[in-house]
Amino acid sequence: MRTSLRWLAGGLAAFVLTTSAVMAHHSFAMFDRSIEKVVTGTVARWQFNAPHSWLYLNVKNADGSETLWSFEGSAPQSLLTRGITGSTFEPGATVTVSYCPMKDGRPASDGRSWPTARS
Numbered sequence: 001m002r003t004s005l006r007w008l009a010g011g012l013a014a015f016v017l018t019t020s021a022v023m024a025h026h027s028f029a030m031f032d033r034s035i036e037k038v039v040t041g042t043v044a045r046w047q048f049n050a051p052h053s054w055l056y057l058n059v060k061n062a063d064g065s066e067t068l069w070s071f072e073g074s075a076p077q078s079l080l081t082r083g084i085t086g087s088t089f090e091p092g093a094t095v096t097v098s099y100c101p102m103k104d105g106r107p108a109s110d111g112r113s114w115p116t117a118r119s
Contacts, residue, residue, distance in 0.1 A: 040096045048086035069107040
């Protein structure tokens with residue numbers, strides 16, 4: 001009986017610790033969902049991998065300099081259902097992305113917003 005209670009207590013503790021870590025990992029609190037912006041840039045790198053894909057764009061600033069932006073996307077399986085593949089974004093291509101900015105101003109966004117146009 002005591003062994004069963006120990007296993008139950010240990011399992012419950014593991015469940016609680018794992019659940020909080022998973023929820024923290026998938027938080028979108030860092031993005032300002034009340035604002036939607038659009039940015040156009042040149043593809044620097046496209047990483048089509050699990051668990052998250054990443055699109056990196058070089059975006060020109062008003063002063064002529066460039067800033068590297070990163071956009072986190074879903075896993076490949078989810079992107080494939082929307083027609084996005086490992087060869088969708090070739091380096092050097094121009095891409096326009098609709099996004100919700102990070103609250104702290106860093107040049108990044110999450111996978112809820114993806115390119116609206118490619119040229």
